[in-house]
Amino acid sequence: DIQMTQSPSAMSASVGDRVTITCRASQGISNYLAWFQQKPGKVPKRLIYASSSLQSGVPSRFSGSGSGTEFTLTISSLQPEDFATYYCLQHNSYPITFGQGTRLDIK
Amino acid sequence: EVQLVESGGGLVQPGGSLRLSCATSGFTSSTYWMSWVRLAPGKGLEWVANIKPDGSQKYYVDSVKGRFTISRDNAKNSMFLEMNSLRAEDTAVYYCARDISLLYWGQGTLVTVSS
Numbered sequence: 001d002i003q004m005t006q007s008p009s010a011m012s013a014s015v016g017d018r019v020t021i022t023c024r025a026s027q028g029i030s031n032y033l034a035w036f037q038q039k040p041g042k043v044p045k046r047l048i049y050a051s052s053s054l055q056s057g058v059p060s061r062f063s064g065s066g067s068g069t070e071f072t073l074t075i076s077s078l079q080p081e082d083f084a085t086y087y088c089l090q091h092n093s094y095p096i097t098f099g100q101g102t103r104l105d106i107k
Numbered sequence: 108e109v110q111l112v113e114s115g116g117g118l119v120q121p122g123g124s125l126r127l128s129c130a131t132s133g134f135t136s137s138t139y140w141m142s143w144v145r146l147a148p149g150k151g152l153e154w155v156a157n158i159k160p161d162g163s164q165k166y167y168v169d170s171v172k173g174r175f176t177i178s179r180d181n182a183k184n185s186m187f188l189e190m191n192s193l194r195a196e197d198t199a200v201y202y203c204a205r206d207i208s209l210l211y212w213g214q215g216t217l218v219t220v221s222s
Binding site: 044096 | 142144146151152153154157166167168169202207208209210212213214215
């Protein structure tokens with residue numbers, strides 16, 4: 001199975017900060033990587049697909065990069081509505097696996 | 108508008124069974140892979156299973172293999188998850204989602220396994 005390791009597991013930041021979350025795959029997954037945002041009690045929302053493609057309707061302050069085993073999600077300027085838990089997902093091979101999540105809190 | 112609506116969750120005793128349903132609308136269901144994902148209390152998202160558009164291929168996470176069965180009825184725009192031999196650790200909100208990379212999600216249905 002491919003393990004997806006996210007870092008950090010939790011972080012605090014302020015509105016306006018630039019934030020980067022990293023996801024490392026235990027083996028190469030090409031660009032079969034998506035990023036999701038989930039707020040408490042809400043449905044997960046796909047932000048990025050194919051490692052770096054921005055989902056329609058998602059603000060341009062979100063961006064993704066990487067290929068192979070290392071990937072990043074960057075939020076260029078945090079907004080109040082961005083405080084949530086973020087997950088990466090690899091769908092290169094079965095079983096499909098999520099990272100353990102990164103909880104982003106207000107500092 | 109794409110919509111996915113789960114149903115069938117509830118309280119069940121350990122060792123019991125439940126059948127979850129996912130009703131879809133707004134797209135041709137026979138064209139897309141469909142998936143189940145769960146979120147257990149205090150845990151992260153976990154992919155559970157998915158099924159090919161024609162139902163000919165099915166994949167599962169190891170922890171549910173032999174206990175859960177995914178299926179679909181494209182004529183009724185529906186997908187199902189038959190869950191047997193349920194354990195406390197299966198307690199979670201279960202979401203159905205469209206596509207292998209999970210673009211669209213339902214609102215989820217809560218499954219609680221407890222005596």
